[in-house]
Amino acid sequence: MRVVVDFDLCESNAVCMGIAPEVFEVRDDDFLYVLQEEPDESLRPKIEEAVARCPKQAISIED
Amino acid sequence: MNKPIRRVVVVGASLAGVRAAETLRAEELAEEIVVVGDEPHQPYDRPPLSKDVLTALEPPEVGLRNAQGLDVTWELGVGAASLELAEQTVHLTDGRSLAYDGLVLACGARARVLPGTEEMARVSALRTLDDARSLRAALVAGAERVLVVGAGFIGAEVAASCRSRGVEVVMVEPLEQPLVRVLGAAVGSLIADLHRSNGVDVRLGVGVDSMAEDGVGGKVEVRFSDGTIESFDHVVVGIGVVPNTGWLDGSGLTIDDGIVCDETTLAAPGVVAAGDVARWPNPLFGELMRVEHWEHALDMGAHAARRLATPDDQAGPYAPVPWFWSDQYDRKLQLAGRVLPTDEVVLVAGSVDDMRFCALYGRDGKVSGVLAVNMPAKVVRYRKAIADGLTWEQAMSETEVKEPFVVGRQG
Ligand SMILES: Cc1cc2nc3c(=O)[nH]c(=O)nc-3n(C[C@H](O)[C@H](O)[C@H](O)COP(=O)(O)OP(=O)(O)OC[C@H]3O[C@@H](n4cnc5c(N)ncnc54)[C@H](O)[C@@H]3O)c2cc1C
Numbered sequence: 001m002r003v004v005v006d007f008d009l010c011e012s013n014a015v016c017m018g019i020a021p022e023v024f025e026v027r028d029d030d031f032l033y034v035l036q037e038e039p040d041e042s043l044r045p046k047i048e049e050a051v052a053r054c055p056k057q058a059i060s061i062e063d
Numbered sequence: 064m065n066k067p068i069r070r071v072v073v074v075g076a077s078l079a080g081v082r083a084a085e086t087l088r089a090e091e092l093a094e095e096i097v098v099v100g101d102e103p104h105q106p107y108d109r110p111p112l113s114k115d116v117l118t119a120l121e122p123p124e125v126g127l128r129n130a131q132g133l134d135v136t137w138e139l140g141v142g143a144a145s146l147e148l149a150e151q152t153v154h155l156t157d158g159r160s161l162a163y164d165g166l167v168l169a170c171g172a173r174a175r176v177l178p179g180t181e182e183m184a185r186v187s188a189l190r191t192l193d194d195a196r197s198l199r200a201a202l203v204a205g206a207e208r209v210l211v212v213g214a215g216f217i218g219a220e221v222a223a224s225c226r227s228r229g230v231e232v233v234m235v236e237p238l239e240q241p242l243v244r245v246l247g248a249a250v251g252s253l254i255a256d257l258h259r260s261n262g263v264d265v266r267l268g269v270g271v272d273s274m275a276e277d278g279v280g281g282k283v284e285v286r287f288s289d290g291t292i293e294s295f296d297h298v299v300v301g302i303g304v305v306p307n308t309g310w311l312d313g314s315g316l317t318i319d320d321g322i323v324c325d326e327t328t329l330a331a332p333g334v335v336a337a338g339d340v341a342r343w344p345n346p347l348f349g350e351l352m353r354v355e356h357w358e359h360a361l362d363m364g365a366h367a368a369r370r371l372a373t374p375d376d377q378a379g380p381y382a383p384v385p386w387f388w389s390d391q392y393d394r395k396l397q398l399a400g401r402v403l404p405t406d407e408v409v410l411v412a413g414s415v416d417d418m419r420f421c422a423l424y425g426r427d428g429k430v431s432g433v434l435a436v437n438m439p440a441k442v443v444r445y446r447k448a449i450a451d452g453l454t455w456e457q458a459m460s461e462t463e464v465k466e467p468f469v470v471g472r473q474g
Binding site for chain 2: 011012013014015017018025026027028030052053055057
């Protein structure tokens, strides 16, 4: 599983960080950092939740 | 696992309804799913309507991604006309009827209109894709002067979007500050300042007495409550929304500023409600609330779908900390919690002068909310803490900065 963020769309709403802080971090510079681009399969439910709840529909999962 | 529900009807093909349908399908909670939506369009997203749809060179794609390829029966362009609870049947506006085993009510809200302006082509609300397209068309056609009535979030975003196109904007607000009933006077005045510094002519304590369309010049003549008369190329009215519950009158459901549900989102046996139309007692705040936010519509849609498939004695409450964002110019406002204008407000990070800060709202010894401008990570952390019952004392003892929130300090 690969986490892909479209940074042209991402606006750092930080919803993903609230759901999966292991993978997404919005830092003090207001930018989103993907901490693990190929996270463990066990994180899939959380990442799917982050995909669904991103206000900009900027996150996707590539298998 | 429970047996899937045979047939679920979802009324409302927008955020909450589509999310409910998606959840029912993904979690195999229903066999047949029918989604009824009275708008002619494929399900679409509303937040871009006051933002990118108005400002982008090319109008952006607004279709809801999770609606694409969803295995449901779509009934679009047709409305639900009435509900017969005892018969478990929804009657449609085209005369057909749909029997259901489970029903999701996600029919949202519509924009409030100024009486007498319904037929005016140059006066519109901003709730639907059609509203946004007509405003965009007016801007593209060269509207030079726009009036925004109401300085709530939608009005403020429209004002910002128009300014970014170089359009002259007057924004009137009958109250003494924008959003004063939501965020309090201090934060409200900050929003007024933000718009003024971006060239909006903000007039507070001013309402609209009457409007008339002048067919020849293509203008709208507006008479304000302070007696002045001015003309505009277009008027956008953002004075709030009303839940779409008219079709449920007499159904037996409890309707009171929305469809009233129990704390699990159940409105009647086999009937749940979600999103802008739903009102339910949120145990986290001990308050019957109706929330008009994007993320809430999604979450409650998913929760309501699961509730429908859960036996009563196993159903849990829906207890979110409401959250939303609003984009105005290069500022992102975010608010999590349930704040009152009478709450205490304390600045805990950043600076008001820089318009980059985080403030906490508190009442009854608890943190009731967190507001941030361009500080999204802070909101995430405080939102979690609020869900865990963060007390005011705890919050104050943990933060280095704590200044009373005052705007326009001298020196
Ligand atoms: C311009 C705009 C900008 C916004 N920006 C933000 C933002 O930045 N941040 C944020 O958090 N929130 C924002 N929101 C709020 C957010 O979009 C709403 O909370 C969300 O759309 C609510 O979703 P819903 O599915 O509950 O209801 P709605 O989106 O209102 O959808 C209800 C649907 O049901 C249909 N319907 C109604 N009655 C019937 C019937 N009898 N039969 C069939 N269909 C029916 C309606 O036509 C509509 O299509 C914005 C809203 C607007 C309008």
